[in-house]
Amino acid sequence: MYMALRQEKTLRNDLQRVVETLHNEAVSVEPYADQYRRLLDNHGKMIRAALVLSFAQARQTSGEVATQDRLATAEHDEPLSERVIIGAAAIEMLHLATLVHDDVLDNAPVRRNNPTTQTMVGNKVAIYLGDLILSRYMEIAAGLAPDVDFMREQSSTLREIVTGELLQESARHHSDTTVEYYTRAIGGKTAALFRLSCLTGLRLSGRAPDLSWVRAATSFGDHLGIAFQIVDDIEDFDIAHDTGKPKLEDITDGIYTLPVLLALREDPTFHRLLNDPEAVLGYLNDHPRVMVESKRVAAEHVSQAARSLEAVAVSEPIKKLLLSMLQQFSARI
Secondary structure, X not given: OHHHHHHHHHHHHHHHHHHHHHHOOOOOOHHHXXXXXXXXXXXXXXXXXXXXXXXXXXXXXXXXXXXXXXXXXOOOOOOOOHHHXXXXXXXXXXXXXXXXXXXHHHOOOEEOOEEOHHHHHOHHHHHHHHHHHHHHHHHHXXXXXXXXXXXHHHHHHHHHHHHHHHHHHHOOOOOOOOHHHHHHHHHHHHHHHHHHHHHHHHHOOOOOOOHHHHHHHHHHHHHHHHHHHHHHHHHOOOOOOOOOOOOOHHHHOOOOOHHHHHHHHXXXXXXXXXXXXXXXXXXXXXOHHHHHHHHHHHHHHHHHHHHHXXXXXXXXXXXXXXXXXXXXXXXOO
């Protein structure tokens, strides 16, 4: 228990280093320096950065020659390298850039209980600021890259994110969208960045990951990311729960997420309500089994993320830390 608590404290300290790295990030376009700073300082819970840090530490405290005793007692005796901290900050910058662009496309007025950038400076400047953050992410990642494959992984994941967004866009207002199609779309738009976060931690840990570690990190990130998006989609219908952004946003925009798709699959007449967000909300409230099933699907992905860790030799404190992350997330389901 002591070692697990120590790991949580260490993670908090390392996340603070990431926050400081983001805060110290300078911008060369002086007229928009305040907006750039505001974006980087509004970083949220930094779940993706936490995954970078945790998987870097998991790999550093493991190895083919590690004994079971060492794995059971391994502690964070040395701070994570500055490369890992900067890598975590870069991943957060990539995430922030996608949010800025999403807010413009969705005409969202609020993000994390704060006015969105485009409501303050307009769409054009907001898009350019998102591009600026994205370009800095790419510049930082290139400077950290231990090899060409690292950058190939970063760039191909960015392509996956955009592809996922395009898949979602192409299904807008299509009531024949399948659950499988939805899962593929969120696997790109959301889960791909969770996966990249885990893999980036491995790549920057200073200890080359073998195939079993790559598979474990990939599976953990993919399943956690899919669960995360499903829960986010469920919470869009939870009017009483303040998540820092408008409610009924997706259904209003013709984006049919898992609860809606499950209702469509179960009740062919449900499609008649799709143009009335309040009617959809009323239907889901009157048919709680749809939300129950949506939560079950999310919980199964969380369980699969946990099982991913069984294939590699993770030190006990780090494993408890990662499982604690999953448990804290499960509390939202």
